[in-house]
Amino acid sequence: MLGPQGHADARETKAVPILGRATVTGTKYTCDRSTVFEKWRHICSPPVGWHLSKLGCATCKMPNDINEAVEALQLQIIKGCNVFELDGSMSDVHQSISRAFYEALQAFELEREGFVVVCRCGVIKQQPFQEELTQVESSNTAVVRNRIVPIFERYKASSLPSMQLKSGFRISELSDDQLGRLNLRRVSKTSAAGLSPDWLEAFFTNVAYNTRIECIDVLLLEGFHTLFDGRPESHIDDDIVQLFAYLENQVKLGLLQYYGISSPYLAPHIQRNFPVLPPDAMVPEYLRNRQPLPPVINLYRLLELARRAGGENHHLRFLQYPFNLTFSQALNKPLPYDGNHTLRSLTGALGITTLGYSPLEATDLMDLPQRYHNFPMEADLKSLRMNFFTVCERCVLKEMEVKESIEKGPSTLPPLEHLFVASVYLAAQRQFTNLFFFTNWATYYMIPRFRRALVRFKEASSADLKEWCKQYEQLTNDMLRLRKRMFEHKCGKLAYNKNAAIDHVSPTLAMCPMLNQKAINFATYGADTVLAGFHVSRYFHEATELNPAKNGELPVPEEEIMALCDSLEVSFANCSPPDPYMLEPILTEGKLSKQKSKSMEYMIKIDPHNPKFPDIPEEVEPGSESGGSPNHA
Template sequence: MHHSYATPEATYRFAKQFSHYKDFYARHDGLIFSKLGFGTFKKEPYKEENYIFDYKDALRTAIKSGINLIDTAINYRYQESEKEIGEVLAELIEKDEVKREELIVCSKGGFIPLCFPFPPNPYLWIDEHIVQKGLATLEDIELDQHCMTTDFLRYSLQQSLKNLQLECLDIYFLHNPETQLTKIGKSAFFEKLEAVFTLFETLVSENKIKSYGVAVWNALTYEEDNAEHINLEALFDVARKVGGQNHHFKYIQLPFNIAKTNAYSVANQKMSDGNYYTPLQVAHKLGLGVIGSSSLLQMHLFQKPFKPEVGYLLDSKMELQSDVQLALQFVRSSRGFISSLFSSTKSEHVIENGKIASINAVSSAKYNLLFKVEKST
């Protein structure tokens, strides 16, 4: 078990080993993040082929290539993703190839993880592991898959720490809380959040997590009248209410890629000053770090090639070989994100993706032109 957590000095030391990289590190809350983070999400969890591969080699390569942000969730591949990360970190730390303090490790709680191999009957699993243990009632569980009771979340975090072989997580995200929003309504939802954030502050004081956040799919980018829209400042106010000025709500995670740019381009978030801002602008005003998920939109981005002018704006010297690299160049160039996640099971893809570190990010002026190119389609 590794007792420590990411520190400003160690993350800085890690980045310094890659001082030949260009625009590849960003600072938030004192820590230095690699602009690309290693994600471990694979959709369609019931498919057997999600279990015949593992992330271990790719993760080793990512860390050796200068990536120090590792993102997972307890339910990804029914706890297998977390366990694989745990094995790799234990091995690299043991061999002194990396120090725990150099890495920023995030996981998420909210979905019921089940386990692999699949339980023959998921309902029995839920009954035995959650209901009978008094962690939640069936009423608390939405769509047989999502639960936000404090007892369940504490259990979930403990299990994540065990899977990851760590004593402390750098960031713990409440995972897609909007899953419950439509069912329970806004006011009950914010009451639940208050209990959850109170628990998270407690977990910080117990040294089980260093900070927390909320990871969403569309909740922060939907228009206000959507039933799943969440107001970011309202979330932040809950943290301030339960944790005071020194609360530990420091991050949000939301999708951002070349096809899904709302976080950067659509002002859908109303703030207490009465004005509307983009989610990124709100995060910035509140001092929250933003991590982009789904940078490659689970590879759906590549069904047709990018327009040449997009390629040109992202990579005018034509140094990148693939559309995947262009897509990552797009997310890493956004000024508002401290890091963007991609997931890969093959070492050679990680190396390929990492090649964008050898060229500069796109300038803001060119970056903003991209949105004009996109709009004209």
């Protein structure tokens, strides 16, 4: 990977050079030839002048299924969608995006001039699960993502790895002081903002190396609010001018056309009312005494600093903020520094193009779990619950079969809290307030550790224990799958209520059959171009060909838009807390064994013959037993 310290890991890039840059005539031609965006486009204010399709593509969900995502990307290029955003912290998918882009341009003889490539950079994210890369096994092999590779071939730790830290150090384990020495500022537990010319240089090198795109059309700086950290104003201004001057220089070199800011803090903050934390809740200190939100970023100040860096013809011409039915403040809340304007009206008056970061299958810029789309719902919730209880019981009984022999076994056996998924789930279940916390925990925390522990256990075991591993893995998969279906049902019920609320407030949007169409059509009124996560072809079809509003055919009256902004019923703002209220800690130390450890004090004793689950009510809600319409489910 490439970082400020030069080459750290010699990897070949398979991307093919893509020459050229977006032009006014090229983007106009792309929209003109499109049946979907011919009348559904935004023409940027001068000096930009590009014609942008009303819907753009955010590629942040591509890692879910690269092959499917590549096909979806190529479909969008053919259909005339001409704004594509790359997430700078995802170096691992850049090559796939670049390859898909190149092949589509070649196959359909399209010009690079017709497409706008937007890169969002500035925030460095720690990979969700890194233990595989940094934990050295005693044997010569170590499990990496469910397969075994010799440890000598694994990633080399480098002094400062690139935008996605492969190994070497972890943001979650660095103090703010250590981050400061690396010129980074903390954004969250596992991400930090690298806003300095050094880090931007690393980003440019990284994107150039991985995508071979000659010119980035728009560069968006993320994590900008971390610069406003209580230092003297003159220091902050100097830092920002330094950044802008660096970017203006990149424009002169021809590596960049325009730049902008990407932040959820450009508009007034969203009001969120959550239940009060119980006094005995086992939560970290930062949840009990929350930090105040950063101040709203003053647009006039940014433009003034851009003029200092690049004169009157500066290139700060873009802004990006989350916009959907929950985050509608950009349209209806006056700005604290200018009461006569909302963010939307001010950007229009200043001639700045706005990009909305959107609703469909893409977490917004603040990483809040809100998705405006439908979830699969259960016809028979009662039997699903019974199946779940049965599988949980069998899991715990299976664990009991081998628990004693593992406790007495050698220390090389895997820790129990990595192997016994059911016990860990039962201890930690009250943390999972919704589907997103649960899937994150399963995907990034539990399953990788479990698979690794299982492989180690299997390799060192007799034939009958190998059979135990096989059966236990099957049971565990069933348990997590059934629990996920129950969460999906809960989200589906919520989405059904939101759908009905939108229909009630807006008769025009009620003509759209699907919830994601309503969310996307609404979002197009709050930003010039809406970037959505079309990483599945079906989502793009739903938003365009199957959408009554395609090509601007369904104008929504102004009063309905404002009514939707003001309605709390359509918003997900208070539906789920921003953090799980951790009422029991996840087991992180000690084994699930007879030895005492701090974690054991919080363990709930589960009787395998009559299990009780605190987060699942004893009685099924009335009307839930059978199928029927979703409002009864």
